[in-house]
Amino acid sequence: MLSIRFAGGLPRDFWILLLSLFLINMFGLGFSPFMAYFLREVGGSVGEVALVLAVSRIAYTFFLVVGGVVGDFVGRRLPLIVGPIVIGLSYIALSGARSWGDAIIPLTFSMLPVAFTAPAVFAYIADVVDESRYGRAYGVYFAVINLSAVLGYLIVGHMIEVFGYGASLVAVGVASILTALIRVWLREPRRQRMDRPVTAYVREAYDQLRRRFISLLILSRGLYLGLASTMSSVIIPLWAREIATLGEAQLSFIFAIEAAIYSMLAPIGGRLVESKKWWLRLSLLELLIKIPALLILISTTTFLQLLLVMVLDSGLAIFIIPALDSRLSSGLASIHRGAIWGLQQSITSAATITLILVGGYAWELLGPVNTVFILLAYPVGMMLLILTLARAGGENR
Numbered sequence: 001m002l003s004i005r006f007a008g009g010l011p012r013d014f015w016i017l018l019l020s021l022f023l024i025n026m027f028g029l030g031f032s033p034f035m036a037y038f039l040r041e042v043g044g045s046v047g048e049v050a051l052v053l054a055v056s057r058i059a060y061t062f063f064l065v066v067g068g069v070v071g072d073f074v075g076r077r078l079p080l081i082v083g084p085i086v087i088g089l090s091y092i093a094l095s096g097a098r099s100w101g102d103a104i105i106p107l108t109f110s111m112l113p114v115a116f117t118a119p120a121v122f123a124y125i126a127d128v129v130d131e132s133r134y135g136r137a138y139g140v141y142f143a144v145i146n147l148s149a150v151l152g153y154l155i156v157g158h159m160i161e162v163f164g165y166g167a168s169l170v171a172v173g174v175a176s177i178l179t180a181l182i183r184v185w186l187r188e189p190r191r192q193r194m195d196r197p198v199t200a201y202v203r204e205a206y207d208q209l210r211r212r213f214i215s216l217l218i219l220s221r222g223l224y225l226g227l228a229s230t231m232s233s234v235i236i237p238l239w240a241r242e243i244a245t246l247g248e249a250q251l252s253f254i255f256a257i258e259a260a261i262y263s264m265l266a267p268i269g270g271r272l273v274e275s276k277k278w279w280l281r282l283s284l285l286e287l288l289i290k291i292p293a294l295l296i297l298i299s300t301t302t303f304l305q306l307l308l309v310m311v312l313d314s315g316l317a318i319f320i321i322p323a324l325d326s327r328l329s330s331g332l333a334s335i336h337r338g339a340i341w342g343l344q345q346s347i348t349s350a351a352t353i354t355l356i357l358v359g360g361y362a363w364e365l366l367g368p369v370n371t372v373f374i375l376l377a378y379p380v381g382m383m384l385l386i387l388t389l390a391r392a393g394g395e396n397r
Contacts, residue, residue: 020182027175030152044100050360060111061349068119068342076124083113088176095169119342126329127189134326139270147263157252205339226351261315269318282319
């Protein structure tokens, strides 16, 4: 297959995929901090908000295991095109919700296609990018995602204040459908032909989990992103609304600044963690920075304080995910990438469901301050897990 390469040795199809992701995430991620606001707007309590966000992910979590396998059999391109269409229609339906209960079904359907597209995205990147450039590719990927969020937070936050939640949800849906048109230009990567029964293939793929290094990579990524999702979708938005009394526009501005900082630094982080010598030290540094972020959050009541928390907690989180993603992609054969990435996404979703529920109900039962104190155990536990991972992979020097 002809491979046209651009800056940094990354191919044409990689950049087309990123262009489509830029569009869909500009509105999708742009709206995500306000989902809790929207559910509160239609009558949900804090516990009910956490319940809706968790329940909507349950079917998605189970389908992820199947979604990755489907991509290995039918190819990456088809799920990447069909998925955004279903997501778009679901968001348009969600715009008509008039109670928190009405939001469960459309929000659930908006998540289901991601069970097929999320594994396909990560597997597609690994298929079209040279292995030696995985670190920079995933660094650029997360930079573009966050760069799109810079615009998205500002645009969506302003749209909500001017036009309301209904019009903003319709805009998210339309942007998602347009994404499918961009992905028509993607080419199917050349992969090994599937010449074995499905059961034999699945058994062979999941045998990879017997490798301690692979299983620890999957677990580390799941727990890390699970808490990151809980912080960005529950803890930070609720703290901004309930404690700091910030409006949607102010919160969107905070998320936009954080995303801009991350976007500038993520490609640098991705390049640095390609080094076996530096990835461990930089990953531990990233986790250490989260401790003062949580301590500052406990006494946060102003815009600037919350902005500082966001920058420390996620704006500087540029090392761990590119390091884990590049090592997971390198450790898997192309024929199994969809299945294992699907399983990994499923574990991430299960961790997110659990942590969102724990975060939401702890907030109601123990109060916001005690909830954040409990979260302080997270970076310490993750540091121990990352050290174990490094030893398992022989990369602790």
